[in-house]
Amino acid sequence: MASREINRFNDMTLFLSVVDEGSFSAAARQRNVSPSTISKTIARLEARLGAQLIHRTTRGLRLSDEGAEFYKRARAIQADVEEAEQAIGRASALAGRIRVTASASYAVHVLFPALPRFLDAHPEVTMEFTTTDRVVDLIGERADIAIRAGPLKSSGLISRGLGRSRRLIAGAPGYLEARGVPLSFQGLAGHDLLEFGYAREAGRWSQLEGMPAGVLSGNGRLVGSDGEALRQMALAGLGLARLVRFTVAEDLEAGRLTEVLGDRTAPDWEQFHAVWNGGGPMPARMRAFLDFLAEEGQVSDAGERVVDGR
Numbered sequence: 001m002a003s004r005e006i007n008r009f010n011d012m013t014l015f016l017s018v019v020d021e022g023s024f025s026a027a028a029r030q031r032n033v034s035p036s037t038i039s040k041t042i043a044r045l046e047a048r049l050g051a052q053l054i055h056r057t058t059r060g061l062r063l064s065d066e067g068a069e070f071y072k073r074a075r076a077i078q079a080d081v082e083e084a085e086q087a088i089g090r091a092s093a094l095a096g097r098i099r100v101t102a103s104a105s106y107a108v109h110v111l112f113p114a115l116p117r118f119l120d121a122h123p124e125v126t127m128e129f130t131t132t133d134r135v136v137d138l139i140g141e142r143a144d145i146a147i148r149a150g151p152l153k154s155s156g157l158i159s160r161g162l163g164r165s166r167r168l169i170a171g172a173p174g175y176l177e178a179r180g181v182p183l184s185f186q187g188l189a190g191h192d193l194l195e196f197g198y199a200r201e202a203g204r205w206s207q208l209e210g211m212p213a214g215v216l217s218g219n220g221r222l223v224g225s226d227g228e229a230l231r232q233m234a235l236a237g238l239g240l241a242r243l244v245r246f247t248v249a250e251d252l253e254a255g256r257l258t259e260v261l262g263d264r265t266a267p268d269w270e271q272f273h274a275v276w277n278g279g280g281p282m283p284a285r286m287r288a289f290l291d292f293l294a295e296e297g298q299v300s301d302a303g304e305r306v307v308d309g310r
Contacts, residue, residue: 052066100143162272164300168259175240194242227247244299
């Protein structure tokens with residue numbers, strides 16, 4: 001079936017050449033084939049269509065009514081094919097749209113501050129962003145690249161490491177003054193603990209290494225959709241948040257947030273990756289953006305050495 005479709009397009013193209021060049025011999029020279037090939041092709045085309053397309057006279061060639069109609073439609077088909085090829089060719093250049101999904105925290109604290117440098121370097125690239133901490137289906141969401149936190153599940157996706165950051169517990173000074181600074185895991189039971197509102201992060205507080213069983217039973221009064229929402233809630237004095245350090249580093253330095261139980265919690269790292277669907281050549285714009293992320297989209301804490309992982 002595929003070869004027959006290709007031959008049909010080739011027959012149509014040779015027919016267009018005959019009409020454009022004005023003779024079989026001229027079309028043969030233009031297409032670098034023999035005149036007999038042209039004759040056989042037109043005869044095969046006319047037989048398949050059941051109509052004579054070209055009248056050959058002593059003065060040259062004349063299209064029949066059917067030939068004129070076929071020429072008009074064939075020319076439109078050829079133009080559509082050329083436009084499609086040009087569109088794909090543009091995709092291989094540094095142009096076109098990149099659709100990215102990322103957590104709000106990564107977008108706000110890492111991606112968006114660095115993004116102007118990528119856009120300035122590639123003015124023909126446009127970008128569309130979705131910010132969510134939810135793991136999305138790339139195909140279903142029509143996303144080209146996703147920035148994901150945490151361990152990657154086995155899948156057909158390809159990934160590139162973007163570093164890691166330590167989770168910590170922090171609250172606003174005013175909140176801690178009013179509610180007291182917890183000095184142990186048991187002390188967390190008397191606090192409002194800000195929770196993530198999606199299944200993948202359910203029970204994050206109880207997963208703290210060394211947390212006694214049952215200490216946090218019944219907690220979870222306040223729930224947020226993503227890490228940035230929880231950060232804003234913590235800054236507003238609504239409770240304690242367990243967040244990755246790169247999102248609150250400036251808040252800690254400025255005194256807007258205070259870390260608690262830092263000496264009681266074991267190192268707890270969260271990995272970040274860029275992931276995308278494999279298979280087929282990658283458009284140049286996506287390759288350029290992934291290279292950009294490897295250079296300027298890395299997550300790290302102070303003193304941490306970042307290594308690009310693929």
